[in-house]
Amino acid sequence: MTPERAQPVTMADVAARAGVSRALVSIVLRGVPGASAANRERVLRAAAELDYHPDERARLLGSGRSRRLGVVHGLHEPFHGELLDALYAAVAGTPWRLTLEPRSRTRPEPAAVRALLDQRVEALVLLGPGSGRAALQELGARVPVVVVARALPRVDAGVVRTDDDAGARLAVEHLLALGHRRVVHVHGGRAPGAAERRAGYRRAVREAGLRPELVAGGGDGAAGEAAAAALLAGPPPEAVLAFNDECAAGLLHALRARGTAVPADVSLVGFDDSTVAALSTVSLTTVAQDPAALARHAVAEAVARVEGDTDRPEVVVAPRLVVRGTTTGRARGSG
Structure with missing residues (x-):
């Protein structure tokens, strides 16, 4: 029975157990030619007895790879x-x-x-x-x-x-199917995916014979709260597509705080299907990425x-x- 070791087993330990050189152990464990069948068997048996595991990181660095x-x-x-x-x-x-x-x-x-x-x-x-x-x-x-x-x-x-364009279209088509005719998009500015979502929104709204309305937003809750103030400065929209779920959550909080019921007064859709969307206090309709x-x-x-x-x-x-x-x-x- 092999006693417990305080230090990891090294290639030198395997060489000592097998009675061969460290270089020969390296040859055997790398699976390259240069060792006799008998020496190969001795090295592999010694490695198994010592429960030796090669340092993969060192091997990769030696080969110029990091994986x-x-x-x-x-x-x-x-x-x-x-x-x-x-x-x-x-x-x-x-x-x-x-x-x-x-x-x-x-x-x-x-x-x-x-x-x-x-x-x-x-x-x-x-x-x-x-x-x-x-x-x-x-x-x-x-x-x-x-x-x-x-x-x-x-x-x-x-x-x-x-496909951000298609995702925005899915959201707009859902809102139109519910009977909404004034659908506003709180957009994401220059954030990745924002331009494609704007394009999909505009196309879907125009194809329905309606006028696109865009309000500046962003990718976090604070942007959504700021957008809510702009939306409620005039007649509120029937439905809103937010740039993402975080923005939508900020909108939801601000709309409710101002006495606007969601979805009774305004329907709201987010984008991403992040963990915040499924929270029971949010329960956000959203476009899911995969x-x-x-x-x-x-x-x-x-x-x-x-x-x-x-x-x-x-x-x-x-x-x-x-x-x-x-x-x-x-x-x-x-x-």
Whole structure:
């Protein structure tokens, strides 16, 4: 019976147990030619008896590989948390591991990217990056890059995103089917996906013979609360499509605080289907992205680019509508 060891078993320990050199142990464990059958058997038996496990990280570094995908995520973006969860599931059972670096109001995206490159990641997965096209093009020329949740044509990077245009159309069509005729979009400004959601909203409203109405918003609850004040400065709309769930939650709170009932007075739709949408106090109708599919495709794109397969089309994942408690049929009688 092998006694408990305070220190991890090393290759030198295996060599001593097998009565061979450390170099020969390395040859056997790497599976390369150069050891006799007898020596190979002795080394493998010694490794098994000592429960020896090679240092995978050291082996990879020695080969010039790290098998690590660097992920830049928004520290205060709830949907990014769901994407990270899905990314970990996507690499489970593969040789690949994730290294995370956040961006925030006080830590810009380039700082997170530099930190990952310093850690010798083999590819970058950028969640909803805010960097400009030129900066991303330059980055893509240096290291394999996959952009998630942002449309980015004509840039040397893989792109995996939700069909934001189609998602906005789903939301508007749902509201129109409920009988609403004045549907306002609280948009996301220059945030990733915002332009596509605006386009989908405008197209769906115009196709119904109605006039688009846009109110400046953003990606957090404070933006939603500010938008509510603008919406209620005049006659309130019948329905609102918010840029995302966080914005919608801020709208919901502010509308209710001002005595506007949701959905009896105003129907409200968010975007993302993040964890906040399913809270019983929110119960938000929303357009769901598919974080599991986005993550699977992002990992596949990153690995393919590391291996030299860069001629790949963008991956666009279909959204779906999740109907909860913030939308209902039109209560007003006027047309």
